Amino acid sequence: MSQRVRKKDDMNQRRRSYKRRRRRYALQVLWIIVSLVATAGLIIGYRLSTDRSKNNNSQIANAADYPADSDNNVSATLTPTIVAVVTPTQVVEPTIEATVTPIVTITPMVTPTTTIAPTLAPTSSPQEDNEEDKANSKKMIALTFDDGPYPPVTEKIVKTLAEYDAKATFFVVGDRVEQYKSTLELVYEGGNQIASHTYSHKDLTKLSIKEMEHEIQYANECINKIVPVGETYLRPPYGRKNDLMIENVGVPMIFWSLDTMDWSSRDADTIYKDIMDTVKDGDILIMHDLYPSTAKAMELAIPKLIEEGYQLVTVKELFEAKGIDIVDGKVYYNGR
């Protein structure tokens, strides 16, 4: 081999080894890059997997509250979990609103009480009282009750009268007063007038003068044994009268101008409506303290009559206030 050829071979060899070294170097760089990428990939992969496992744990914890979903996959549990957690919170709010609502609905229940206030207000307002007094100067009526005493009804009426500082007249039956002594006393103590409805509720037009006198006088005795009222006015039973009576009874006979027919309707609202529709100044109203409906009607009528400017007085007071002469044996229908 010539020197030249050897030199050429040498150069080729060196060039080849240089190329080999470069290739090896490039491979090494590539390897480093690949390893770096791989490491980075591993780290990211690891972190991702840790995060996911954390999420899984929390979702499982939530799912534990909803056992029905606990066996399903995560995404499946996630959705109901969020919905379920949010839903109760939303449900709580309406519950609170609902609790508030009844309080608001109570207000109308309070309103009637408030509506009573204005009703009472005019009565207690001095200015309006004066105006009312001028407009209805001495506008008054007499409530009268026959056939008692009968404790459950009479005492209720007496109580209602007292509540409104009103007075009435009770035409009692003589043969009942001993039995219901304390009731008669209550009537008397309330400042009401006690009068006679005879001793045994007989039709006086069918009696002899002697029998008639007995019915009137004995009733008076029985009443005065319990309460000191003296001579009493008379209301003849069944509203019947004749000349013999006029000549012989010896006391004023009190009839009426407004018949409530309470014994017939036995309905508080009907009685109340009849009174309010027809009442006028000077009226004498007839009722019977035997029926609970009458007592109930009085609870309605008494405050309303007062509100309308009526003074509720006894028959005696009505006659005195209206300047009516009270004559024995005379028949009176009203205080006009």
Ligand code: ZN
């Ligand atoms: Zn009667």
